[in-house]
Amino acid sequence: MIIYENVSKIYSSDSPALMDVNLRIEEREFVTIVGASGAGKSTLLKMLYAEERPTRGNVYFHRNNLVNLKNRHLPQHRRQIGTVFQDFKLLPKKTLGENVAFAMEVAGKSNAEIQKATNQILDIVGLSQKIDKYPGEVSGGEQQRAALARALVNKPKVLVADEPTGNLDPISTWEIMQLLLKINEFGTTVILATHNKGMVDKLQRRVISINKGRIARDEAMGKYCI
Amino acid sequence: MFAKLSRTFKSGWKNLIRNGSLAIATIGVITITLFIINVQGATVFANNTLLKEVESRVNISVYVNTEMSEAETLKIKSEIERYPEVKSVEYISREDALASFKELNSDNETIQRAISELGENPLGAALNIRAYNPDQYQAISKKIEASSFRESVLEVNYQKYRGVIENLNKEIKSNQRMALTLGITFSVIAILITFNSIRITMYAHQKEIEIMRLVGASNNYIRLPFLWEGIFYGLIAAIIAIPLSYFYLKIVATGDASGSVLPFSNSRFIQSFLSGYFVENALWIISSQLFLGVLLGVISSVLAIRKYLKI
Structure with a gap:
């Protein structure tokens, strides 16, 4: 369960990135966040994986106030949150398999454990045939699926997807959306920030619209509308 | 714990190899530093032994x-x-x-x-x-x-001996000052260059570091490869510097003293001292060189990590 409580983030005083945001996201929810570029979507998500801290207010993740999170507890917190981005963030000199395994290596898992989980998750995202390919050798959609696999391999409670389909063609976009829904069905909370109107309208899930750092609309079966 | 150590160890080693010519330059500078410290140390040690010897013979x-x-x-x-x-x-x-x-x-x-x-x-x-x-x-x-x-x-x-001892004392004092100045100067240069190499490694691994943070790598897991890299530079340099100074001292000890350009080979006594010095003190010399090499590497790594690795 995630709670944003009167959260403001002010980089410069004349245009705050977030202003008095109050938000509650239940476990296993699928939430889409929409808004123009610079509306504050990314800032909102960054606070969840503690890349940014609010200027005012509190962010709770399972009763822990992330405002008070100590630096040394940060890694432990981040392992509970998977992240995917528009630019995939795969390491070009590692194969897709190695990229996925990397997330487990840094968590100190054993090699046997890593191999098993990597194969399993790559199978789920449909990349078991491409495990030894390098990111440069596969399509954008496949790269994003590998990134998704990496985000999920440590079994996070929450998946944060910041414009995951921004660089993808419609078919790949569709595939990624299907995967996100599947992941959500498995029990992972999904928080998706996107510009893709068609997708949002088709999803028929909760939509939160952000405008100039404030929540403009929050609908249980929302449409893309800004 | 062991998995983490061996993984960071491996990536530290890989970082060093990928640094290529920069790694060679770094190791070269540390090697020269360790060599100078070792040879200067031998000189100071030889002079002190000479002084003691002269003092014991005085009557x-x-x-x-x-x-x-x-x-x-x-x-x-x-x-x-x-x-x-x-x-x-x-x-x-x-x-x-x-x-x-x-x-x-x-x-x-x-x-x-x-x-x-x-x-x-x-x-x-x-x-x-x-x-x-x-x-x-x-x-x-x-x-x-x-x-x-x-x-x-x-x-x-008596007067005759007094002059000799006083001169020797003066020479030893200036010798020690020179050894200290050279040692410190080169150590500082070595640290700066190693520091810079590690900084460049960090720069090349920006993306990797970003991803490590996102997937929840612990701070130490992110830092350790750079610490290892510094340690490797120092260790390799020490492994090169030890035989280098051994052969150098051997050449000084057996060479023609009168025509030598080497600053301290003008005494036959020091020559005979140096010929045995390395072997007699091998354990001490080798361990101190390894220690110094690692120390220089660790100082450089820690400085680079503190200054440039934002976690």
């Missing part, structure tokens, strides 16, 4: 008039033995003095001929005085100058 020789009889000389001897500073007095008879003088100049024909032509023994008896402490020779020498038997004494040769 005052009192040469008595040739007219003095043995009994009279022995009376002087027993008087000197009563000085509290004096450890022992050795009596060298006129005959012994001549014999040792002849032996000392056995290859000098002119001297040999001169002695035999002289017919009689030109040397007087001598008393070799040893003090408990090298500092006490001056006092002993003064006492003899003021003594009742001053008239019977031909020469007290």
Whole structure:
């Protein structure tokens, strides 16, 4: 369960990135966040994986106030949150398999454990045939699926997807959306920030619209509308 | 824990290899630094040993008039033995003095001929005085100058030694200063260059570091490869510097001292000292070089991590 409580983030005083945001996201929810570029979507998500801290207010993740999170507890917190981005963030000199395994290596898992989980998750995202390919050798959609696999391999409670389909063609976009829904069905909370109107309208899930750092609309079966 | 150590160890090693020519330059600078420290250390050590050796050999020789009889000389001897500073007095008879003088100049024909032509023994008896402490020779020498038997004494040769020891002391002091200055200067240069190499590695791994943070790598897991990299630079440099200084000291020890350009090879004593120095102190030298190398690497890594690795 995630709670944003009167959260403001002010980089410069004349245009705050977030202003008095109050938000509650239940476990296993699928939430889409929409808004123009610079509306504050990314800032909102960054606070969840503690890349940014609010200027005012509190962010709770399972009763822990992330405002008070100590630096040394940060890694432990981040392992509970998977992240995917528009630019995939795969390491070009590692194969897709190695990229996925990397997330487990840094968590100190054993090699046997890593191999098993990597194969399993790559199978789920449909990349078991491409495990030894390098990111440069596969399509954008496949790269994003590998990134998704990496985000999920440590079994996070929450998946944060910041414009995951921004660089993808419609078919790949569709595939990624299907995967996100599947992941959500498995029990992972999904928080998706996107510009893709068609997708949002088709999803028929909760939509939160952000405008100039404030929540403009929050609908249980929302449409893309800004 | 072990998995983390071995994984960061491996990626630290990979980082070093991928740095290529930069890694070679870094290792080269640390090697030179360790080499200079080792050779300067050997010099200081050799000079100190030389000083101790000279001090231990110091004595005052009192040469008595040739007219003095043995009994009279022995009376002087027993008087000197009563000085509290004096450890022992050795009596060298006129005959012994001549014999040792002849032996000392056995290859000098002119001297040999001169002695035999002289017919009689030109040397007087001598008393070799040893003090408990090298500092006490001056006092002993003064006492003899003021003594009742001053008239019977031909020469007290303390002054000669004093000059030698003072000069040697001065040389050692300036030597130590130079060793310290060189050692510190090169250490600072080595640290700066290693620091820079590690910084460049960090720059090349920006993306990897970003991803590590996102997937929840612990701070130490992100830092350790860079620490290992610094340690590797130092270790490799030490492994090169140890044989390098060994062969260098060997060349100095066996080379022609007179024509040498090396600053401290002008003494035969130091040469003979250096020839045994490395082997006798091998354990100490090797472990201190490895330690210093690792220390330089760790300092550089820690500085780079603190300054550039934002976690």
